[in-house]
Amino acid sequence: MDTEGTFDSRGTHRNPPPLPTPPVAGPPSYPHQAPPPQPPAPPQPSAPPQPQNVPAARPGTRPSLIDWLRTSRPEAAPGVWTYGHKPKPPEDPDRIPTRGLLTGALIALVLTWLLWSLLTADRGYLGTYWQLPLKLAQSEGWVDRIHDASDPVLRWYKGLWFLIIAAVFSRVGHWGEVWRRYVVPLFRRTWDDPGSSPSPAPTNPQADPAQWPELRAAGAHSAADRLAEEVRAGRMGDVDHARIQRAWQVVRAGRDSLAAFTDTVLRHGAAAHAHPSGARDLPARTAEHDLVAHQVRIGTAADDLRNPYQHRGVGLALDPDVLGTSLLAVGPAGAGKTGRLVRPVVEALCLQALARQVAVVAVGTAGSGLGADEAFDVVVKIGRPDSAYDFDLYGGTNDPDEAAGVLAEALIGDMAASLPGGDSRRAGTALAQLLGPYRAAHGRFPSVPELRELLDGSKAAVSALREALDAAGQSAQARELDARVRQAGTPGDVGALLADRIALLDRPVFAEFFNTTGDRRPFSLRALEHPLRVRIDLPERGHVEASRMLARLVLAQFTECAVGRADRSLFACLVLDDASHTITPEALRGIQRLRSANAGVVLTLRTLDDVPDALRSALLGAVGCRMAYAGVTTWDGARFAEVWGTAWVEARDVTDRQIIAEAPFTKVMHFIRKVVTGKAVTIQSVTVRKVERERWSASELAHAVPAGHAVLSVTSVRGESGPPVLVDLRA
Known part of the structure; x- marks a missing residue:
């Protein structure tokens, strides 16, 4: 059960390589756990160390394994980092740009203060008309009450006017939008900060991934309890969790029994169903990984207008x-x-x-x-x-035709277009006429020097091979060899070309490699x-x-x-x-x-x-x-632009039309404005229309992609495709 039969011999290759246990220098960098305990000492709970060499993680901000498991991973488009992802609300076409929104709010605030100051000034810059309702309500002694700053009625009256002014200018300055867009998210980030308050544990074990609900639903409560204890004690890492989840999938697929799975978990805990190497993590990590979603984060989509709205900043x-x-x-x-x-x-x-x-x-x-x-x-x-x-030069196969086809592809595949027939099939046939007889005579494929001699047409090598075939009674393979000998040197024969290419591997530096005798x-x-x-x-x-x-x-x-x-x-x-x-x-x-x-x-x-x-x-x-990095040539960019195709976009055409003044005063004002600005007085007309344009043009790919960025498009095996997105690979 410990290996699930995965590493049992299937007879598909000769002498499969053993899996050595790699030495690990120092404590492994588990992202959510302490180093695994060494038997026979009982495991001791310990705080999970911080990950090493992870540029995206700041010290003290990486969550524990429990919080990591409980973090939401909503459904998203292909290629989107789903860990903690929050889908954006639908795009608002009337959304006010950030600069205009903040500028308008600030101007409205200044105007509110200015108007309020002018109304309440002692000199009465704006008159006393705003006091008329109060005068009508106070039939006697209203003059004294108006000038009594400590009078509560007057304070309430001034406060009412302030609220009226603020309400008017708040609508003009879109203060509500500023509050929703900037203040509310700030409070949410502060509230949700894992460093400020611990994440509450779900009360329902069937909904808590740290409690292994899928095992409990199948009746494996003892295994679930053991694994939940390993999580709480900090003895389990993300690799352990993913590995045991994989073993559970094998059980669900019917390729293993629930009893054997439970027994292994109870005996080994977080180390159950270990990889044959014995390793439970890599010596170091340089990227941000999420093994629940099987993802590795490579960057952040730039907040660029060329990126689709839903991908910006994701x-x-x-x-x-x-x-x-x-x-x-x-x-x-x-x-x-x-x-x-x-x-x-x-x-x-x-x-x-x-x-x-x-x-x-x-x-x-x-x-x-x-x-x-x-x-x-x-x-x-x-x-x-x-x-x-x-x-293994021959890919571990025992089929001479398969070995010959693959080897021919490696030797002259880059020259196939210039060969007779336009492909490497004739080269594969020529190699098969040598590999088949040699294997039939010696029980193995030839080494590089032996194959080179046969391709060169060495009489001694060919004669020795024919004698070995005759001794083994391999008449059919002898006919294959004779066919190769007859074709050697004829017009269009690829034997000489194959010999020249295999000679590149018949060098002293490779003398100890591509051995077929089984010594290595x-x-x-x-x-x-x-x-x-x-x-x-x-x-x-x-x-x-x-x-x-x-x-x-x-x-x-x-x-x-x-x-x-x-x-x-x-x-x-x-x-x-x-x-x-x-x-x-x-x-x-x-x-x-x-x-x-x-x-x-x-x-x-x-x-x-x-x-x-x-x-x-x-x-x-x-x-x-497909991924195009900064610095690609225009010719390469044209290929990417062609495969990414076009999209419908809104095009805005702005036309300036000069205003011809008729009245004398207007002419004077236009003349003064032209002297000051250096431009004639014009009026703009804007035309908006739908046009089909390239998602990324060859020129943009060659000149508009910043350093450290790339344009990436992905497609899933289910057929879902994403648009080309400008990615900041440094973020």
Whole structure:
């Protein structure tokens, strides 16, 4: 029960990599809990420490786990940060702008004071007409009472006049709107401040998420009581809560029993159903996460007129629901793609992997900042001798045709348009004519040097392979080999090209990698059925072409393995920090299949010029989430503007018409005004009409997006789409 059978062998790959327990230096940065207790000492309640390295959180403001669970998460548009989200009221088209409202209120206040001062002055600047009602009411001695400042009747009378004046000017200055817009929200924020008063606990346990109502409704009261005690004692974190919720979903789906679930919870408490690595959190966090909604916050929608009203000032986030449609981010170097998008997304997916909800593979160059080694279960450092894992060049498959197709895509997928037939299928056939016979003869696929010799047509290598096939009685595979030998050197043969490309991996720096003899632990993407956290470091400078080939290989293997999973309950995501020269026609077809397989990819590019021209529009159409960073070129902006389309907006045309005076006095006044202002006296006419315009034009994307910002649009796997929104990634 402790592993729910998730990690049992399915026979889908050879020699699956073990999951090491990553060392954690110092206490883990649980956002809502103290470090887990060490047996056999009894657990001691402790105050939850403040989160580390979370820029959005101020010291002392992060809520406890109980308050975090009880915070509302209303339904919102895709990509909206739902934690504590408060939907805006409907937009008022007659809403007075802030500057005009405050200026009018201040002027009305000054006029109220001025008129009241003039009325009540001893000299009577405005006469005594305002005292007439009082004179009529006082038939005797009214003169003395008028001049007696201490008379209560006079004070009440003056107060009545003050209220009349204030009422008139309050309507003129819209004081009520100022009160509703600024004063009332201030009081609400003060009242709702968690630092000023504790949040009241719900009286109904069936409505309190900290009391695990779903377990109680199913009759698992003992398990609910144990978990509620763990929450109150501060021994449970957000990852623990999400992980146990995942285990409960497995029970509800009928893949596990309620009795086994309850027994595990009673024995282990908050540590129940642990991830195989034993980790219950990451060593450090750099972003703001909400594991209840599976979201990571990446920024705040700017209060800009180009943003829709409902999105202005609202937090924006990403989650598997939108990443399942795949995401493409384009921006120049230094725009913040890695630090403000890739790193938070990888961090969020790693947290959800610890909660046994996600399998994530992050690919980047060494030192790109995708996370520390301790934050991953498997770290493949291609070309470095300190790598604990090798990479399976053939994707863990036993099918020669499948292995050949994926490998051909990696080797020459970027050149498919220039090949005979316009694709890499002939290259896949050529590779299959070698991989099939070799596996039949030796029980494994060839290593990189062996494959290079066969592609070069080495007579010694081919003869040795034919002899091994004859000895094994593999006549059908021998015919495949003979067909390859006959095609070698003929016009249109791709063997020589494949040999040249595989030679890029047959270098001394890669001598210890891509081993097929079983001497090292190869990582295969067939392991995507497990909640793995994987980081693949591509070769450093000096091996650019090899890095691009390996990136294409990982992308091709991921799309093949993610779609071919028997169990798709885990969300699988590939994060490719630099997707330059990896997008091919076959890769696009694979990306389009991921949405229905509960999988997605995150791709970043410096420019769309790194994608073949014929595939740029297709790439933007294949992904559901698109992101244009500050500094994109006008050419790239034109592609985004085209895919984002147009919208109906109100256009205001203002026309100035000069006023021709007829009367002599009016002519004199107009002449004086023209001398003072330097402009003729005009009158404005305003025409409002509905027009269809681009949501974001190419020029706006290239020149009007501030530094540290990006324009983001998202689409959920359910088909809900959001408009392109200007996001402040620093907020």
